[in-house]
Amino acid sequence: MLQPKLISVTPKDNYRLLLVYETGEQKLFDVKPYITGEWYGELKDLNNFNSVRVANHTVEWNGGQDISPHELYEDSISIV
Numbered sequence: 001m002l003q004p005k006l007i008s009v010t011p012k013d014n015y016r017l018l019l020v021y022e023t024g025e026q027k028l029f030d031v032k033p034y035i036t037g038e039w040y041g042e043l044k045d046l047n048n049f050n051s052v053r054v055a056n057h058t059v060e061w062n063g064g065q066d067i068s069p070h071e072l073y074e075d076s077i078s079i080v
Contacts, residue, residue, distance in 0.1 A: 003073035
C-alpha cells in the first residue's frame, strides 16, 4: 500500500511522534520499542530525540537514525 506523503513531524512526550500527512491525517507513532542498542539507543537522550525532522518522506534524527515510511504509517495510531 502506498502511504501518503509525510509533511511534518513533532516530537511529543514519552518518545512519541506526531505525524501529519498530506491528506490531513494525523497519527501518533511510538518510538520507544526502537530505542534499544547502541544506534537507536542514542535517542534516549531527549536532545537527540527532539532533533527529529522530515527527510526523504520519512523521519530522521541528527545521528542518522531513521524509520521507514511504511512502518511510520502502518504502525501509528490515527488521532484525527
